[in-house]
Amino acid sequence: MENFTFYNPTTIEFGTDKEQTIGQHLAAHGIKKVLLCYGSDRIKRDGLFATVSQRLAEHGVAFVELGGIVSNPLISKVREGVALARAEKVDAILAIGGGSVLDSVKGMAAGVHYAGDVWDLFTGKEGVTTAVPIFAIMTLAATGSEMNCSGVVTNDETKEKFFISAPSLFPKVSIVNPHLMQSVTRDYLVYSAADVIAHCIETYFTAAVHPALQSRIVESVINTIIDSTGTLLEDPANDAARGEFAWAATLALNGLTFSGCAGFSFPNHAIEHSLSALFNVPHGAGLSTVIPAWMKWYHGRNPAQFTRFARQVFGVATPEAGIAALEAWFNKIGTPTRLGQLGIKESDLPAIGENVQMSVQRFGLAEQYTPTVVSEILRHAL
Amino acid sequence: MENFTFYNPTTIEFGTDKEQTIGQHLAAHGIKKVLLCYGSDRIKRDGLFATVSQRLAEHGVAFVELGGIVSNPLISKVREGVALARAEKVDAILAIGGGSVLDSVKGMAAGVHYAGDVWDLFTGKEGVTTAVPIFAIMTLAATGSEMNCSGVVTNDETKEKFFISAPSLFPKVSIVNPHLMQSVTRDYLVYSAADVIAHCIETYFTAAVHPALQSRIVESVINTIIDSTGTLLEDPANDAARGEFAWAATLALNGLTFSGCAGFSFPNHAIEHSLSALFNVPHGAGLSTVIPAWMKWYHGRNPAQFTRFARQVFGVATPEAGIAALEAWFNKIGTPTRLGQLGIKESDLPAIGENVQMSVQRFGLAEQYTPTVVSEILRHAL
Numbered sequence: 001m002e003n004f005t006f007y008n009p010t011t012i013e014f015g016t017d018k019e020q021t022i023g024q025h026l027a028a029h030g031i032k033k034v035l036l037c038y039g040s041d042r043i044k045r046d047g048l049f050a051t052v053s054q055r056l057a058e059h060g061v062a063f064v065e066l067g068g069i070v071s072n073p074l075i076s077k078v079r080e081g082v083a084l085a086r087a088e089k090v091d092a093i094l095a096i097g098g099g100s101v102l103d104s105v106k107g108m109a110a111g112v113h114y115a116g117d118v119w120d121l122f123t124g125k126e127g128v129t130t131a132v133p134i135f136a137i138m139t140l141a142a143t144g145s146e147m148n149c150s151g152v153v154t155n156d157e158t159k160e161k162f163f164i165s166a167p168s169l170f171p172k173v174s175i176v177n178p179h180l181m182q183s184v185t186r187d188y189l190v191y192s193a194a195d196v197i198a199h200c201i202e203t204y205f206t207a208a209v210h211p212a213l214q215s216r217i218v219e220s221v222i223n224t225i226i227d228s229t230g231t232l233l234e235d236p237a238n239d240a241a242r243g244e245f246a247w248a249a250t251l252a253l254n255g256l257t258f259s260g261c262a263g264f265s266f267p268n269h270a271i272e273h274s275l276s277a278l279f280n281v282p283h284g285a286g287l288s289t290v291i292p293a294w295m296k297w298y299h300g301r302n303p304a305q306f307t308r309f310a311r312q313v314f315g316v317a318t319p320e321a322g323i324a325a326l327e328a329w330f331n332k333i334g335t336p337t338r339l340g341q342l343g344i345k346e347s348d349l350p351a352i353g354e355n356v357q358m359s360v361q362r363f364g365l366a367e368q369y370t371p372t373v374v375s376e377i378l379r380h381a382l
Numbered sequence: 383m384e385n386f387t388f389y390n391p392t393t394i395e396f397g398t399d400k401e402q403t404i405g406q407h408l409a410a411h412g413i414k415k416v417l418l419c420y421g422s423d424r425i426k427r428d429g430l431f432a433t434v435s436q437r438l439a440e441h442g443v444a445f446v447e448l449g450g451i452v453s454n455p456l457i458s459k460v461r462e463g464v465a466l467a468r469a470e471k472v473d474a475i476l477a478i479g480g481g482s483v484l485d486s487v488k489g490m491a492a493g494v495h496y497a498g499d500v501w502d503l504f505t506g507k508e509g510v511t512t513a514v515p516i517f518a519i520m521t522l523a524a525t526g527s528e529m530n531c532s533g534v535v536t537n538d539e540t541k542e543k544f545f546i547s548a549p550s551l552f553p554k555v556s557i558v559n560p561h562l563m564q565s566v567t568r569d570y571l572v573y574s575a576a577d578v579i580a581h582c583i584e585t586y587f588t589a590a591v592h593p594a595l596q597s598r599i600v601e602s603v604i605n606t607i608i609d610s611t612g613t614l615l616e617d618p619a620n621d622a623a624r625g626e627f628a629w630a631a632t633l634a635l636n637g638l639t640f641s642g643c644a645g646f647s648f649p650n651h652a653i654e655h656s657l658s659a660l661f662n663v664p665h666g667a668g669l670s671t672v673i674p675a676w677m678k679w680y681h682g683r684n685p686a687q688f689t690r691f692a693r694q695v696f697g698v699a700t701p702e703a704g705i706a707a708l709e710a711w712f713n714k715i716g717t718p719t720r721l722g723q724l725g726i727k728e729s730d731l732p733a734i735g736e737n738v739q740m741s742v743q744r745f746g747l748a749e750q751y752t753p754t755v756v757s758e759i760l761r762h763a764l
Binding site for chain 2: 001002003004005006007008009011012013014015016018178211212213216217219220221223224227239240243244247248251256259260
């Protein structure tokens, strides 16, 4: 076990009708006015916006709204949010949506009190010191953003996809009502499954120190995602499976699976961020394409853990069989495993390899993941 | 999945030398004077007391001390701590020890601002409103008290063993350095193993709603305890195994394993509390005796989960085989499984059954666990 600090002060309100509590939570934190952020207008059509507005009004919380946050969210929108939050002098920001909305809100919350351009906080030019309090109502489970202090945003000009992270960015309260996630499309359900699995296996496979307890917890999360995704593809209205999927997604990236691990990195995310930034592919779809390719390239470096994965997740005996089983499962649920499914050609590989360098430098992986190596990895996904 | 709220604001400082950070944590919370509580004088002989004193002095934190807290801690000592904390006007209480010290400190922290007798807060006559901030340095891993807001104390006059629980009783910071736990005796190591397993399986077996994810996490904890206990009995200096044991113990009772579960109860704890209260047996030793007996009596009520346990923990096929395997493992590591090993005779059963009634009433289990039923259960442990 490596030394670690575990600190996660976010309150999770999980379950049916929990969005009804948002007014009282904001009031309990002394919030008088929020910036309410969301993606599409779907929340206005399905009644969630009306419900939230009503609960805010009942607790004397005013709001201004900012919609139109897209998946693979953009720094231009974050800047818009920062300006609006300042102009309207809000006390807090409320995200309604999935990881893209919440990640954007983290950028806004950090940017409000920063005098320079908020992108500086993503490039690491400046650190986050204080932030406006964040609250969230989740309508999609995937990123774990509801219970961590990080967010990822793309710079629409430079095509960089960078992250921000600071203890002040833990949401105060995140509401996770699995029932609200019934409207997630079949495509985004399976992309989300790939995303959650990606969050666990990066550390699981790359860590120099990975305690058995953490391996077991990761396998618990992955097996739960596999089972619940299968159930939901058959029966999208199954709230029990929706709940297991959602809580597994939260636990995959709330700090629990990393505690006591050391010497790990996020190469699949680094590579995928370039696919998203350059070709605007959904993050999960990019991950399900990168992961099997990366595993084929990487497994010889950690054969014991790949054997463990094969046995504990798919009940097969060898690293190769485990990788094949994961790729087959991605194919079965319908998330891409080939670059061609994302509209990416072999001739794009050099440009991807170059773009990845911006991410791997920030992840400290530049020596290992050169453009040549990235091309070699992605050739497994042609 | 049942609706739940997850909230756990405790900072865990885990790993080698983390006790060196206690001064800065207290200072960061604005603490000027603490009541420093501990059990035996061992911490004075092994240097931990000196280390802590020095770190406090460096950060301008004064202290008064209260030693002599015993296992199965007593309300009389809690009262002494409340009086001392008031007289000395401390800002916080610092526990150095295991669950008994920390549980006592929770009582003291709650009692300082309560005008009546602190035992009222254990009987449920009054609720806990505010509490003095709690900090902890753990020298034994078992109870999970370092990352939850509950504590159990015995009334030395009435022989009741009751609990206290309130969000204000979460420790602000708990330091878990596995290396400090090397001095735990072989007996207390195996009792602790039984205690951690007990924390998981009560919910696992009794819950009306127990999501598969939670079952998997419980099995992860139990398998880790089994493996790490085996390693530590061979090699007590193995800090990696000591660390896995300690973190598994924390996760077993920090709210994680219960999230989304419903309709569960703690009958083994209710019964064991009477063994501790009447015969002063170590809590874990009482649990390892009660659990197999209770399982033999109970398993027909939840055969699917007992089959799952048998398969996932011991790789055997039937509930009976799983129970036998657990009992055999308790015997192998050397924690009691028979009442005779605790000095308890068949003729004591009626008195135990009567005493249990005080606990089961508080747990809401009075109808199911009558004195006759308790005797029937414990006869399996004769």
